[in-house]
Amino acid sequence: xxxxxxxxxxxxxxxxxxxxxxxxxxxxxxxxxxxxPLCGDKVSVYxxxxxxxxxxxxxxxxxxxxxxxSASLMTQTLKGKSLGEIETLFKNFHNLVTGKSSASTELGKxxxxxxxSQFPVRVKCATLVWHTLQAAIKSKPETVSTE
Amino acid sequence: xIVRTGQQIIASGRYQTLNPWLEVEKIREDFPxxxxxxxxxxxxxxxxxxxxxxxxxxxxxxxxxxSRDNSNIHRGVHLLSQRATEAYExxxxxxxxxxxxxxxxxxxxxxxxxxxxxxxxxxxxxxHVEAGDEVLISAMEHHSNIVPWQMLCEEKGxxxxxxxxxxxxxxLLEEYEKLLNSQTRLVAVVHLSNALGTINPVKEIIxxxxxxxxxxxVDGAQAAAHLEVDVQDLDCDFYAFSGxxxxxxxxxxxxxxxxxxxxSLPPYQxxxxxxxxxxxxxxxxxxxxxxxxxxxxxxxxxxxLGVAIDYVNEIGLSNIAAYENELLSYATEQLCGIPRLRFxxxxxxxxxxxxxxxxxxxxHDVGTILDQEGIAVRxxxxxAQPVMARFxxxxxxxxxxxxxxxxxxxxxxxxxxxxxxxxxx
Numbered sequence: 001x002x003x004x005x006x007x008x009x010x011x012x013x014x015x016x017x018x019x020x021x022x023x024x025x026x027x028x029x030x031x032x033x034x035x036x037p038l039c040g041d042k043v044s045v046y047x048x049x050x051x052x053x054x055x056x057x058x059x060x061x062x063x064x065x066x067x068x069x070s071a072s073l074m075t076q077t078l079k080g081k082s083l084g085e086i087e088t089l090f091k092n093f094h095n096l097v098t099g100k101s102s103a104s105t106e107l108g109k110x111x112x113x114x115x116x117s118q119f120p121v122r123v124k125c126a127t128l129v130w131h132t133l134q135a136a137i138k139s140k141p142e143t144v145s146t147e
Numbered sequence: 148x149i150v151r152t153g154q155q156i157i158a159s160g161r162y163q164t165l166n167p168w169l170e171v172e173k174i175r176e177d178f179p180x181x182x183x184x185x186x187x188x189x190x191x192x193x194x195x196x197x198x199x200x201x202x203x204x205x206x207x208x209x210x211x212x213x214s215r216d217n218s219n220i221h222r223g224v225h226l227l228s229q230r231a232t233e234a235y236e237x238x239x240x241x242x243x244x245x246x247x248x249x250x251x252x253x254x255x256x257x258x259x260x261x262x263x264x265x266x267x268x269x270x271x272x273x274x275h276v277e278a279g280d281e282v283l284i285s286a287m288e289h290h291s292n293i294v295p296w297q298m299l300c301e302e303k304g305x306x307x308x309x310x311x312x313x314x315x316x317x318x319l320l321e322e323y324e325k326l327l328n329s330q331t332r333l334v335a336v337v338h339l340s341n342a343l344g345t346i347n348p349v350k351e352i353i354x355x356x357x358x359x360x361x362x363x364x365v366d367g368a369q370a371a372a373h374l375e376v377d378v379q380d381l382d383c384d385f386y387a388f389s390g391x392x393x394x395x396x397x398x399x400x401x402x403x404x405x406x407x408x409x410x411s412l413p414p415y416q417x418x419x420x421x422x423x424x425x426x427x428x429x430x431x432x433x434x435x436x437x438x439x440x441x442x443x444x445x446x447x448x449x450x451x452l453g454v455a456i457d458y459v460n461e462i463g464l465s466n467i468a469a470y471e472n473e474l475l476s477y478a479t480e481q482l483c484g485i486p487r488l489r490f491x492x493x494x495x496x497x498x499x500x501x502x503x504x505x506x507x508x509x510x511h512d513v514g515t516i517l518d519q520e521g522i523a524v525r526x527x528x529x530x531a532q533p534v535m536a537r538f539x540x541x542x543x544x545x546x547x548x549x550x551x552x553x554x555x556x557x558x559x560x561x562x563x564x565x566x567x568x569x570x571x572x
Contacts, residue, residue, distance in 0.1 A: 004519050004570070008516075008570050008571075013570070013571065017507070038527070039526075039527050039542065040528050040532075040541045040542050062541055063509065064510075064511040065509060066512070119515060121515075125511065
């Protein structure tokens with residue numbers, strides 16, 4: 001498999017063309033906007049947190065295949081997860097895409113992003129939504145407007 | 148020798164010549180970077196609008212300066228300082244001739260076009276632009292010809308007005324005419340658009356502005372390497388270009404300004420070299436061009452730029468323009484046939500730049516796949532976010548050609564774009 005096939009795996013292409021949870025969340029209680037001024041990628045993360053668990057999560061935005069698929073697969077993976085689990089997942093995901101470690105079992109489908117590690121300039125594409133998620137978690141609850 | 152007559156040309160080998168007056172195969176040998184392999188593949192360098200590659204003569208000139216002549220310029224009595232000063236000032240004369248400026252004191256060495264524009268904004272702008280006045284730019288400007296004017300207008304309470312463009316990426320001259328008025332203090336327009344490839348009719352633009360006695364700054368960052376520029380014929384008041392986009396070193400740029408105009412302006416930065424005498428009570432500024440050249444400049448860069456101009460002159464800008472024009476037409480034709488590909492920037496007068504989007508594929512994914520084939524293109528907003536907004540695209544992929552590019556390389560590009568479409572089918 002070439003580096004390119006490794007990067008653009010079928011599941012990544014599928015999620016980039018048909019992103020899941022790609023909508024505004026009307027009852028979200030946390031939200032944050034992420035922006036990469038270098039490439040113009042934009043993402044908004046909508047989060048409904050209940051007692052430290054992700055009850056629901058969605059995203060909106062525009063970006064490349066890697067950033068869109070990353071957002072789509074992240075939202076799928078995080079439903080029902082606790083804040084503690086999210087922290088661990090992000091750490092593992094970051095290590096995966098920067099080539100510091102191989103995929104751990106808890107990453108599940110997110111393991112498809114291992115190919116990103118061969119493309120250092122694309123790491124930011126894969127992690128933008130995760131950084132935005134962190135900002136959403138830290139944002140004050142119930143200040144979200146979906147206007 | 149690079150230039151040959153038509154009869155002498157036998158088109159053969161990998162780098163088939165397009166234009167009978169340019170022998171690209173030999174030209175490529177002057178550029179050591181083309182020996183580089185990218186992921187084991189030949190480098191196909193189509194990012195010339197970002198920066199151009201350097202011929203050996205430019206690289207050698209830089210090495211020669213630091214190995215043999217290195218010294219600070221001006222005022223040194225020792226031999227090395229004299230040699231360095233002479234080489235640097237000689238480069239200024241080469242630039243003067245390159246632009247056909249009337250005098251060498253009209254040539255100011257700066258860091259970049261960005262610095263040149265900031266210099267004009269901070270000297271001419273601060274002196275002449277007041278509350279209620281207007282500065283006129285176009286909708287296809289690079290951020291470096293937007294932001295300095297925005298900063299000035301904000302400071303002065305002046306207004307920034309924008310000449311609109313049509314769907315092909317051409318300036319609407321009738322709208323421009325309507326925007327000119329007695330409050331207009333300066334027009335700043337790009338000669339050749341980096342994002343669209345449009346060549347603007349700068350001579351006409353300047354003539355129209357001068358009817359209102361408004362000076363014009365032309366951003367020639369892209370143009371200088373692709374079009375013949377004659378500042379006296381254009382009658383432009385300021386013209387800026389950068390060395391590294393003209394096969395010279397980075398970190399050196401040029402601001403041309405009419406001598407009377409430059410003379411009437413306050414200095415840009417204070418410091419060494421720009422003074423005639425300094426006491427704690429009063430400083431008397433130096434004459435042109437030194438008034439605008441505070442501090443030790445990029446001496447090696449300036450000398451390297453002079454050598455780059457020699458190189459370009461040897462081939463001849465008219466030969467370069469003719470060859471590149473044919474190559475651009477070939478590339479446009481080849482890319483036209485690719486399904487889902489749409490050009491951004493289809494002006495009648497274009498040079499070097501092919502900006503495009505592929506339906507359903509983000510420009511960065513295009514860039515990554517092309518890179519794997521050894522092809523260097525730029526992807527993103529090209530520091531022209533208002534242009535992207537005008538055409539409602541987040542980003543484009545941009546291939547920009549120079550005289551060392553070939554039809555074969557365009558074929559490699561086309562094949563790689565087909566691969567992009569295959570991956571994102």
